[in-house]
Amino acid sequence: MGHKLDQAFEKVLAYIDSNIAAPLDIDNLARIAELPTCHFQHLFYTLYRLSIEEYVELLKSLQAAHQLGFGEQVPLAAIAAKLGYHNEADFVDSFTLSIGQSPQSFRQAPDWNNFFSKQQPLKSFESPQDAMLTANVEIVQMDALVLAIVTHNGPENALPQTIERFIQWRQKYAIGPNLGRTFNLVHSLPQAKPYHMDIGVSLDENTYSRLASTGLTQEGIYTQVISSGRYAKLSVKTDTQNSNINALLHAGVDYLYRIWLNEQPYSLRNSPLMFERLNIGGFAESGIKAHSVDIYLPLL
Numbered sequence: 001m002g003h004k005l006d007q008a009f010e011k012v013l014a015y016i017d018s019n020i021a022a023p024l025d026i027d028n029l030a031r032i033a034e035l036p037t038c039h040f041q042h043l044f045y046t047l048y049r050l051s052i053e054e055y056v057e058l059l060k061s062l063q064a065a066h067q068l069g070f071g072e073q074v075p076l077a078a079i080a081a082k083l084g085y086h087n088e089a090d091f092v093d094s095f096t097l098s099i100g101q102s103p104q105s106f107r108q109a110p111d112w113n114n115f116f117s118k119q120q121p122l123k124s125f126e127s128p129q130d131a132m133l134t135a136n137v138e139i140v141q142m143d144a145l146v147l148a149i150v151t152h153n154g155p156e157n158a159l160p161q162t163i164e165r166f167i168q169w170r171q172k173y174a175i176g177p178n179l180g181r182t183f184n185l186v187h188s189l190p191q192a193k194p195y196h197m198d199i200g201v202s203l204d205e206n207t208y209s210r211l212a213s214t215g216l217t218q219e220g221i222y223t224q225v226i227s228s229g230r231y232a233k234l235s236v237k238t239d240t241q242n243s244n245i246n247a248l249l250h251a252g253v254d255y256l257y258r259i260w261l262n263e264q265p266y267s268l269r270n271s272p273l274m275f276e277r278l279n280i281g282g283f284a285e286s287g288i289k290a291h292s293v294d295i296y297l298p299l300l
Contacts (some may be wrong), residue, residue, distance in 0.1 A: 005262045008033040009047060016056060020063065021084030024056055036270035038187065038255075045189055046257040052097075058118060060084075061098035064091070068103055068108040076103055135255050137234050142296070144228040146208060147183060147200035148175075148221050156195040166199045169219055172204055175201055183226075184275040198272075201223065230299045231270060232256060237292035245291035249275065252295045261297070269298035 012033045030040040038198065044052045059081045063210035067074050076173070096102045100114055150169070152162040180201035187196040203211070203223070216223055234256055236248040253273065261268070278292040 005043065005047060005258075008035060009044070012044075016059065020056070020060060021082065023084070024053065025053065036268050038270055038272050039268050041189055041192075042186075042253070042273065051189055051191065057094050058098045061095045062115075062118065064095055064103065064233075065099060065106060065110070065115055068107040069115070080102075089098060096127050097151050116171050135234055135252070135260070137256070137260050139229050139299070140233045140296075142226070142228060142231055144199070145181070145202045145226040147198075147224050147226060148180075148203055148211070148216060149185070149198045149200035149224050150220055151196070151198050153196045154194045156190050158238075159195065159197070163199060165220075169221060170201060173214075175203075179207055182277040184277065186273045186275065198224070226274075227271070229271070231274075232260065232264075232266070232297040232299055234295045234297075235292070236295065238290055245293060249293060249295065256295065256297050267300040269300050271298040273297060 001283065012029050013031070015032050026040060027037050030037040033040065035043060042053055044050075044055070048055060050058065064079050064083060067079060076091060077088045080088045083091065085091040085094070092103055095106075099106060099118060101111060101263075108116075129146070150162060150166045151161050180203060183198075183200045183202070185198035189195075208216075208223075234252050236245070236252045238245050238248065274296040276294040276296065278294065279290060
């Protein structure tokens with residue numbers, strides 16, 4: 001990138017600290033960091049192990065704790081207003097969740113050991129995980145693709161139902177693994193509420209023509225063009241030692257964003273992170289279902 005990620009986010013953190021009561025504007029924070037909006041929250045979480053929303057709430061609570069814990073008899077409503085909360089109740093709920101004590105309890109008997117431990121995410125980036133330090137990242141060029149997509153934009157635990165609906169649609173129109181590549185376009189963090197991810201299959205000209213009059217206009221399916229461009233590609237797959245594909249994907253994304261990207265001269269393109277699901281329905285020699293996924297990080 002044109003700058004190191006720690007330098008980019010130092011500017012963001014300084015801005016938040018000076019504008020703690022302002023409404024959270026992800027687009028503006030991404031501009032300050034000089035990063036594409038669609039990658040900003042992934043990068044922030046990867047570096048700090050907190051979502052940007054959790055970070056802001058923690059920072060507000062830490063500021064409030066200083067007032068509550070040092071004998072200042074400031075009314076809770078006044079603290080809430082100063083920090084930009086809609087009302088006192090929202091402040092109490094947020095403080096209790098972030099600090100582990102209610103504001104009233106903290107004022108009477110603050111747990112300082114817990115308080116100081118809560119500040120750790122504000123002080124440094126997470127250290128790298130050794131498991132992915134030898135990952136092999138390729139720079140590849142991908143041609144433009146037309147995808148038939150269903151969008152999941154709701155609770156993460158409802159994602160299997162969205163996937164099943166898409167599988168049934170593919171079966172209905174005979175779009176098996178041999179006819180199209182299966183992709184996930186990741187728009188938000190898994191813990192985000194709502195969780196936003198697109199599930200898609202690539203369509204060649206023949207399949208697109210066959211579906212154009214029926215299957216692409218019904219059942220919540222729409223088309224999207226993935227433009228051609230350069231990607232960082234990291235392949236992960238399950239084996240006897242690593243059988244949890246979601247854990248492997250998390251580690252792979254973590255490596256790309258936090259370690260690889262920070263060491264490379266590349267800039268991110270404003271296009272979502274993608275997973276290509278390979279060997280759909282495949283099984284290893286052991287008879288256990290095998291998973292192989294290519295992670296694509298779009299680059300300028």
